[in-house]
Amino acid sequence: MLSRHAHRHAHQVLRSIPGLRVTSTYRTPAHNARVGGVPASLHTRRRAVDLAGTFSQQHAAVLLARRLGAVEAINEGDHAHLAW
Ligand SMILES: [Zn+2]
Numbered sequence: 001m002l003s004r005h006a007h008r009h010a011h012q013v014l015r016s017i018p019g020l021r022v023t024s025t026y027r028t029p030a031h032n033a034r035v036g037g038v039p040a041s042l043h044t045r046r047r048a049v050d051l052a053g054t055f056s057q058q059h060a061a062v063l064l065a066r067r068l069g070a071v072e073a074i075n076e077g078d079h080a081h082l083a084w
Contacts, residue, residue, distance in 0.1 A: 001025065001026050001046060002025050002026060002046050002047070002049060003045075003046045003047055003084075005047075005084050006046065006047045006048070006049060006083065006084040009065065009068045009069070009070070009082075009084050010022070010025075010049045010051075010082065012064070012068060013051065013061050013064050013065055013068070013082065014051070016064055017053070017057050017060050017061055017064065019053045019054070019057050020051040020052065020053040020057050020058070020061060020080075021051065021052055021053065022049060022050070022051060023050045023051065023052045023079055024043060024048075024049070024050040024079075025043070025046075025048075025049050025050075026043065026044075026046050027041065027043040027044055028044070029044050032044050042071070042072060042083040047071075047083045047084055048072065048081060048082065048083035049081075049082055049083070050076075050079040050080065050081050050082075051079060051080045051082065052078060052079040052080075053080075055075070055077070058075045058076075058079065058080035059075050059080075061073075061075075061080040061082065062074065062075050062080050062082070065080070065082040065084075068084070069084065070082050070083060070084055071083050071084060
């Protein structure tokens with residue numbers, strides 16, 4: 001479950017770029033550590049979402065997320081990490 005703010009923007013990205021799928025949202029600190037997330041990851045604060053698709057879909061998601069005020073928007077290769 002994401003914060004309402006992050007949720008709203010994640011939906012805008014998903015609506016605008018068909019084909020992306022959500023691969024991670026909220027993580028408990030323990031889960032975050034198991035998957036190798038950085039300790040202060042915004043996933044543990046309900047602010048980050050990972051979206052996977054083709055590289056170009058992920059790139060488009062990063063650009064749109066930045067326009068939507070994302071504080072983190074990174075194409076990680078196998079997913080785009082976006083946070084608000
Ligand atoms: Zn992420």
